[in-house]
Amino acid sequence: MKLRCATFLIAAFAFSTSTAFADSRDEARSQVDFGINVAQRGLWREAIYRWEKAVELDPKYAAAYNDLAIAYEHEGQLEKARKAYDKALELEPNNTQIRQNYDLFKEINDRVAQQKDKR
Amino acid sequence: MTAWLSRRINARLALGGLALVCATTAGCGTALYEVPVETPIPAKLDVSAFQRVLVAGFVAGGAEDIDTNQETVRLLRSQLRSKSELRVIDADVMQLVDVAQEQNKAAVNDTAAADGLSVKTSSENGGVTALPQKIKDEKDLEPYDRLFANTAYWKRIGEEYQNPLIVTGSVLFTPRSSSGLVTRETEVYDGLGRRRVVPQRVYMERKGFMLRPKFVFIDGRTGATIYSETRREEVLYNAQQETPALSSYFELMDRIVPDFLGALSTQKIKGTRVLIK
Numbered sequence: 491m492k493l494r495c496a497t498f499l500i501a502a503f504a505f506s507t508s509t510a511f512a513d514s515r516d517e518a519r520s521q522v523d524f525g526i527n528v529a530q531r532g533l534w535r536e537a538i539y540r541w542e543k544a545v546e547l548d549p550k551y552a553a554a555y556n557d558l559a560i561a562y563e564h565e566g567q568l569e570k571a572r573k574a575y576d577k578a579l580e581l582e583p584n585n586t587q588i589r590q591n592y593d594l595f596k597e598i599n600d601r602v603a604q605q606k607d608k609r
Numbered sequence: 610m611t612a613w614l615s616r617r618i619n620a621r622l623a624l625g626g627l628a629l630v631c632a633t634t635a636g637c638g639t640a641l642y643e644v645p646v647e648t649p650i651p652a653k654l655d656v657s658a659f660q661r662v663l664v665a666g667f668v669a670g671g672a673e674d675i676d677t678n679q680e681t682v683r684l685l686r687s688q689l690r691s692k693s694e695l696r697v698i699d700a701d702v703m704q705l706v707d708v709a710q711e712q713n714k715a716a717v718n719d720t721a722a723a724d725g726l727s728v729k730t731s732s733e734n735g736g737v738t739a740l741p742q743k744i745k746d747e748k749d750l751e752p753y754d755r756l757f758a759n760t761a762y763w764k765r766i767g768e769e770y771q772n773p774l775i776v777t778g779s780v781l782f783t784p785r786s787s788s789g790l791v792t793r794e795t796e797v798y799d800g801l802g803r804r805r806v807v808p809q810r811v812y813m814e815r816k817g818f819m820l821r822p823k824f825v826f827i828d829g830r831t832g833a834t835i836y837s838e839t840r841r842e843e844v845l846y847n848a849q850q851e852t853p854a855l856s857s858y859f860e861l862m863d864r865i866v867p868d869f870l871g872a873l874s875t876q877k878i879k880g881t882r883v884l885i886k
Contacts, residue, residue, distance in 0.1 A: 519886070526642055526884050553639070553885035560882040566649035587641060591882045598648050598878055605653050605871075 518548035525557060537561050545577075552581035556588045559595070568599050640886040647877040654826060654836050654872050661773040662695040662873070663829065665766065666703030668753045670744020671783035672818065674854035678702060681780050681822065681862075688866055693874040698770055705777065706744070709756040713740050747821065750779050757825045760832035767829025774873075775827040778837070782858055785843055786816040817845035818854065820861035824869055836872060840865045 525540035538561045544554035559574035575592045582588060656662075664685045669677035682702045690697045717739075741749040756762070763775060795809040823839040842861045846852050870876060 522886060526886060529644060529884060530642065557884045560644070560646060560884060563648050563882070564646045566651070568648075585885075587883050587885060594880055594882065595648075598650070598880075602650055605650075 514547045515551070518544040518551050518554060521547065522551070522554050522557060525561075529557070529561065534561050534564050538565065550581055552578045552585060552588065555581065556585075556591060560591060563595055563598075568595075568602060571595060572599060642884040642886070643881050644884055645879065646882050647879050650871060650876045650878060652872065652874050652876075656695065656774055656873055659772075659774040659829075660696060661698055661771070662689055662693070663698040663700060663766075663770050663773045663775050664689065665700075665775050665777045666705045667777060667822075668705045668709060668744070668750065668756065668779040669782070670706075670746075670750060670779075671781045672854050675782070675858055677780045677782045677858070678704070678706075680855070680858060684859075684862055684866070685776065685869065688870060689873070692870050695774065695873065698773055700770065703777075705756060706753070708762075709753050710740055710742075712756065712759065712762070744781065746783065747781060750781055750823075753779060757827070757834060757837070762832065763827045763829070764832030767827075767832060770829065772829040775829050776824065777827060778823045778825040780823075781819075781821045782854075782861075783819050784816065784854075785819045785845065786814070786848075787845060788812070788814040791815075814848040815845040816848050817843060817852070818857040818861065819843040820858065820865070822862075822865060824872070826872065838868070838872065840868060 521540045521544035525537040525544065528534075528540070529537035538558065541554050541558040541561060544551060545558060548554065555574045555578035559571045559578060562568070562571035562574060572595070575588070575595060578588045579585070579592060664682050667678045667681050669681070671677065679702055686697050686699075689695060740752050744750055744753075757777065767773065767775060789812065790810045791813050792808050793811055793813075794806050797805045797807050799805065819841070820843070821839065821841045823837060825834055826836045827833065828835050842864050844857055844860055867876060
């Protein structure tokens with residue numbers, strides 16, 4: 491009986507935490523979706539707001555960090571973009587798409603850093 | 610029997626939980642969206658104190674096929690007109706080689722007068738180096754750098770045009786030729802008629818041009834240099850190819866102009882990135 495109770499409690503706990511996790515991931519996904527939608531229409535500030543919310547809801551959502559980095563890049567906030575790319579790659583180091591975006595960003599970022607050094 | 614049933618229920622529950630976690634963590638696959646981005650790069654110089662810019666002229670040398678001074682001034686003025694917020698002053702292009710020669714002559718005379726000697730024309734004259742009449746290479750250009758450090762002169766020019774930002778400098782545009790081994794991609798067909806492209810080292814004679822502009826930005830209010838930068842670009846063609854000097858000049862300037870504009874105004878670098886769902 492005790493064993494059954496314990497099993498039930500563990501299963502209930504696992505279910506409730508996974509449901510909560512699923513909820514926040516779902517909510518984060520819908521924020522990312524909306525962000526992509528508005529970014530495609532050129533509303534990058536709104537996209538930033540959505541993707542910032544997405545990473546707040548789900549701090550392990552690499553794609554959201556990637557999208558956020560792109561938006562920061564577009565707005566010229568290069569330091570924030572770098573941090574977001576770093577986080578995305580920390581979460582998914584083997585994601586070639588994120589890596590490709592980061593490499594393109596890095597080229598620009600290095601150029602700006604060089605300019606600052608020259609000044 | 611009951612124990613067996615309860616074990617099965619527990620196992621199902623555990624499996625269900627695991628499946629749920631997997632479903633929520635793994636998601637339903639990845640969707641990619643390519644979007645155009647324009648990354649703004651801040652200007653190298655703070656030109657907020659200026660409303661107008663004077664592209665004065667350049668000490669030019671090298672190839673005589675084109676008037677490098679005239680072409681450079683014309684190109685930079687038109688680029689600044691369309692891509693910067695500064696108002697471009699329309700003025701006659703300054704012949705800075707002549708200006709530098711005159712200043713040098715005056716300096717030689719002053720030195721000679723101070724020493725009580727007759728005017729010398731040698732290269733060593735009381736520390737004033739003679740300026741080469743013909744500028745063929747970078748070494749010939751070096752003594753002309755004194756002109757850009759002459760704050761009194763540039764301040765006077767600044768006053769004449771109501772204190773604009775002054776753009777000047779030197780441009781060397783010279784023919785280049787080179788011969789040696791270069792890597793070319795060659796088509797090769799194997800026994801089955803399949804095409805492959807392989808890199809091959811071949812000896813080639815090539816000729817073209819080298820462009821080395823030095824841009825000097827001067828504060829028209831004080832005559833002092835606020836920033837300068839030098840670029841060097843070259844283009845080489847197959848020796849049999851006849852490319853006009855002017856088209857090579859524009860080809861090379863095309864590579865340099867974005868950097869020049871980047872000194873004065875925010876530039877946007879266009880590219881694409883991939884958004885991930």
